[in-house]
Amino acid sequence: MIVDLTDAQLRRALPTKWGSTEEGTVPAWVAETDYQVALPILDAVGAAVADGMLGYAPWHDTLQAAELDAAFVAFAQRHWGWTLPVGRSTVVGDVVAGLRLVLETLAEPGPVLVPTPHYPPFREVVEVTGHELVMVEADPDADDAALDLAALERAIVESGARTLILCHPHNPTGRVHRRHELEALRDLTRAHGVRVVVDEIHAPLVLPGSPAFVPYLSVDDSAVLVTSHSKTFSTAGLHAAQVITLDDGDLAAVRGVPHAQNGGASVLGMIAGTVAWNDCDDWLEALRERIAEQRDLLEKMLDERLPQARVRPVEATYLAWVDLRAYGVERPAEAARAHHVRVAEGSDYHPGLAGHVRVNLATDARRLGLVVEGLAAGVLR
Ligand SMILES: Cc1ncc(COP(=O)(O)O)c(C=O)c1O
Known part of the structure; x- marks a missing residue:
């Protein structure tokens, strides 16, 4: 029921999240999903x-x-x-x-x-x-x-x-x-x-x-x-x-x-x-299940690639607040951008706070994997 859009579709559908991000970089920053809008809404509009x-x-x-x-x-x-x-x-x-x-x-x-x-x-x-x-x-x-x-x-x-x-x-x-x-x-x-x-x-x-x-x-x-x-x-x-x-x-x-x-x-x-x-309601239930899967996958991948990362339990939203201070990088989102991943810098949400990022989970497993790889490449030195 939840349909993943392709990169090309997303670049047109989401001019801020995707359109303002350089090609070849995975955008997991602004809070928009990479899924097709529910059909009853598309039909009505x-x-x-x-x-x-x-x-x-x-x-x-x-x-x-x-x-x-x-x-x-x-x-x-x-x-x-x-x-x-x-x-x-x-x-x-x-x-x-x-x-x-x-x-x-x-x-x-x-x-x-x-x-x-x-x-x-x-x-x-x-x-x-x-x-x-x-x-x-x-x-x-x-x-x-x-x-x-x-x-x-x-x-x-x-x-x-x-x-x-x-x-x-x-x-x-x-x-x-x-x-x-x-x-x-x-x-x-x-x-x-x-x-x-x-x-x-x-x-x-x-x-x-x-x-x-x-x-x-x-x-x-x-x-x-x-x-x-x-x-x-x-x-x-x-x-x-x-x-x-x-x-x-x-x-x-x-x-x-x-x-x-x-x-x-x-x-x-x-x-x-x-x-x-x-x-x-049915679409929403499928969305929540999908986001929960993405959340579990992020935790698993962070465990493997960045075991010292601390993730707040994502009880709601499709946003994960990740503490990477253990790796000693002040601006991990900036560091990840050099490795083709765009996440949100934690200091945007907590001025002066170093070493945090906010990751948008609402994408597919492949892109989430690239996000974790980009974060790891940015903070592991
Ligand atoms: C807590 C919160 N409030 C408001 C908004 C933005 O809502 P709107 O586009 O309706 O202003 C967001 C967007 O991410 C949000 O996370």
Whole structure:
């Protein structure tokens, strides 16, 4: 059910991941998959293009927005047993645009906490919205990638932060935060008047056998959720994401902004999202199984070629956070690039952290093997 695309197909399909990477180098950096988009999505988008559905995208109160909203509500019920009321979402162009809109409209003045390592645009979105950025750095030697609640509390008290951006499941560590961690985070942030803005774009990608995904809004109804089908279903270029809030005042504030503050969504993205949430469960299950195989293969190959590498258990996402400090190379991604492999430098996710890379697993076994060989050639001296 999961169809691997050829290099030539990918070079055309993915202009950033593949198109901006020199020929002969395997791209395993930006978070896009090397698989064909699920057929129900390709069919629906193709039919919409044929019908000329290329007009302005509505944010809400129209058929397409209501369908996207209802489709996500049904997906959340089926997959996570979460009963989210309908009508709580506002369409935005993408998750980063949604985070920006939320920081601009709902965040109180004051610093924004970003647990680190983190998806790099989190820093940018805090800075472009005029907030002070407070990075709370995780210990790279910790046994697991659990939320460091004590460090978060210290940072809240010292900085006076009013907002925290949570990534759940986590890019780049691949962790599914546990219910008890989320409840503790809710209690901590409530006690200090901090609002959580949660990015759950990776939520459908919790792998078989991992802890269950608990939607953060299901434990904290004052948080704001930003999510999209785009990561799981490879539809980022179609531009549709959802900001979801359970509070009426928040909903009105997010929906009430002028067009210049929320203009990037597309109707095709809304159609793709509706089909992704409604009609692709079998494909999604096959995708998760495929990624779990790739994860196991990466662990095996690293064991053989780079036995001192430490990989965080990839519970969700198709991204592996690999600690190569034992090999003493400060910038292993740069070193691997010279050996025809493009992975993401760990310091992009954790400024100042040496010796880490983030590897995109969502490819085939042959390319993953080349990635490990390129990493090994780069760091073994
Ligand atoms: C945690 C996280 N949030 C957001 C995004 C980007 O989402 P979008 O393209 O909808 O802005 C990514 C992409 O990798 C991501 O990993």
